[in-house]
Amino acid sequence: EIVLTQSPGTLSLSPGERATLSCRASQSVRSSYLVWYQQKAGQAPRLLIYGASSRATGIPDRFSGSGSGTDFTLTISRLEPEDFAVYYCQQYGSSVFTFGPGTKVDIK
Amino acid sequence: EVQLVESGGGLVQPGGSLRLSCAASGFTFTSYSMNWVRQAPGKGLEWVANIKQDGSEKYYVDSVKGRFTISRDNAKNSLYLQMNSLRDEDTAVYYCTREGYQLLGNGYYYYMDVWGKGTTVTVSS
Numbered sequence: 001e002i003v004l005t006q007s008p009g010t011l012s013l014s015p016g017e018r019a020t021l022s023c024r025a026s027q028s029v030r031s032s033y034l035v036w037y038q039q040k041a042g043q044a045p046r047l048l049i050y051g052a053s054s055r056a057t058g059i060p061d062r063f064s065g066s067g068s069g070t071d072f073t074l075t076i077s078r079l080e081p082e083d084f085a086v087y088y089c090q091q092y093g094s095s096v097f098t099f100g101p102g103t104k105v106d107i108k
Numbered sequence: 109e110v111q112l113v114e115s116g117g118g119l120v121q122p123g124g125s126l127r128l129s130c131a132a133s134g135f136t137f138t139s140y141s142m143n144w145v146r147q148a149p150g151k152g153l154e155w156v157a158n159i160k161q162d163g164s165e166k167y168y169v170d171s172v173k174g175r176f177t178i179s180r181d182n183a184k185n186s187l188y189l190q191m192n193s194l195r196d197e198d199t200a201v202y203y204c205t206r207e208g209y210q211l212l213g214n215g216y217y218y219y220m221d222v223w224g225k226g227t228t229v230t231v232s233s
């Protein structure tokens with residue numbers, strides 16, 4: 001079973017700053033199966049990035065994903081007020097999905 | 109509009125049963141695998157179960173195997189989760205999700221691209 005670890009647990013930043021979120025897998029993950037979601041308080045999660053680096057429909061280009069193997073990164077180039085939320089990475093394998101514990105991006 | 113609407117949540121005693129439903133609309137239901145994902149209060153996301161398009165294959169997280177059953181009625185565009193022998197730790201918001209996919213070379217991308225708003229299950233005496 002692949003375990004995903006996300007760091008940091010909480011990231012305190014100001015609007016306009018750059019956010020770099022890490023997702024590390026216990027074993028190699030196919031890049032095509034690495035996904036990122038955003039969840040705002042009281043809402044369902046929203047798909048952000050699939051295939052490690054492809055933005056979902058309607059996602060602004062300030063969001064980007066990268067990485068391969070066991071190390072993946074979600075970058076928000078310039079934080080907007082609406083970006084303060086919890087971000088989860090997820091991997092898919094053999095019809096089983098695994099989520100990371102999440103990174104909370106809050107306002108400094 | 110593509111939409112998933114969950115129902116059936118509520119308060120149930122430990123050891124009890126509950127059946128969740130998810131009504132799908134705005135897309136061809138039979139073309140997609142579907143999932144249940146849950147989130148305990150103040151915690152992260154946990155995938156619970158998956159069912160393929162025709163219902164022939166079903167997969168579960170270890171913690172619910174033998175207790176939960178995922179099913180679908182393609183004629184009614186509906187997904188279900190039968191939950192038996194409920195435990196305190198099953199308390200969560202349960203989300204119905206669509207498993208989106210895209211062809212990539214000789215394989216596919218998979219992701220959860222549509223989520224319902226969730227239904228709350230509370231297991232407590």
